Amino acid sequence: MLAQNKTTPFIIGYRLYVLAFFIFLAAPLIAAGAFAFNDSMFPSLPWQGFTLDWFFSDQEPMLGMFHDRRLLQGLYYSFVIAIFVAALSVFVGTTNAFLFVRGNFPAKNFFYIMMVVPLVIPGVILGISILVLASDTANYVDDALNLELEFLRPGIFLVVLGQFSFIATITSLVITARLKKFDETMEEAALNLGASRARVLRTITLPFLRPAMIAAGIVAFLVSFENFNTTLFLVGSEAPLTITMYDRMAKVGSTPVLNAVSFFLMIGSGLLAIISILVQRDKSKQ
Template identity: 55%
Template structure:
């Protein structure tokens, strides 16, 4: 069972083989996606017909590569814009929440901190429909009272940002609060004693200390937003983010251009992961 106990050769090989099989299971779908992005065929399926870059660079001659596929490239742009908003909002509100949970004292704090975790156990589809329904009620209300048509409350990117933010901020809050909890308050007191103003202390002592958690929370928020599907599906309007676009195309049929954009995504997330893992962000999620 453990190295210090006698283990039969058989059991050692069995668990070794199992772990190999486990990792093959984990990686096979990704490898397959990557490989068929380069297959010289109109359909991502065996057999192998030779290497091509058509699915990235192609344009015109029957094959539309990733970079010539307008709607697909636009959807990547949409995802980046949505993710940027969600990240900004989540890190900002998450930081405020962390100070609220770790520093402030007020009645109902325990209930509030529990409520902050609630979005993590609400299925994403339900977050989506409830925000959709509520926004539509608000839009109706505004229309009835002031006769205003508020597009911002109709399915579209603002609602997608709101929907994703509603649970991503829970994760950002947990990440930042965990680091703030371990902060040594005497550092702040020392700065006060040396005559620093409140803003100066926050800016030069507390926030620099929180930096790794802020970076970690930002990276996780960006990734969560970029990959979100369930909530987005319910709130999306006429300009779909990448996950929704890919889903639509996958239902219609397969084209290796999806493999190409997937490979692009894999490389991008691997880069984000590397940045995160190389930093000493202990406890900053992941």
């Protein structure tokens, strides 16, 4: 009984800490979402009443996000970029997983570390480095061969390349962790029964990796969609949503339409996160 009483203050303190932690995380999101429904020109108190105009209104000055052409274009470009980055990252992440789990080659640990390095390099440095390399290459080719390589100028290609440079590492780690759990005797049994390596890969190995591949793709999509610091240095005229929102904030200031966009993204990101968790659940435990 005495021991239980001694632990009570610790338990209370721990619960208060957990509560404060989640309040700290959730309060800004709740505030941003709430002001998306405020019938006011400014995202601030006092509360002026509930409205959906910041989502659906087609009239100025309360033009809703679904009628704001620039925001919709930014949303479209972000979606296109994220799809390309996610697809490339999952493909390369899967091949990297096989390379580092199944492969044996000199300096394997060194190359594994080099694969992880982009995760610890600031996104600003990655963006600047890729921009300088691409621009110098394009300028050299233009001067030497009189050939203009437009895809090496700021634009969607460089944004995809810049985001891919570190997001591929994330997908590689996720899929590698899954592949390490695979029982290779299943492949050996199928090969002994006459199946080709391509069929074993298609019917046994890749289905086992599918949950990790889907989850990694979702994570890659979300990280790409919200990326700002690397994208800022590589973007051209096709500005994705994060850059469009930053530009709007810098020129006009904060308005509830940005809160509406934030609420929309929070809901979408939350749904994708739930799907990612459900996909990775072990079916045998359901």
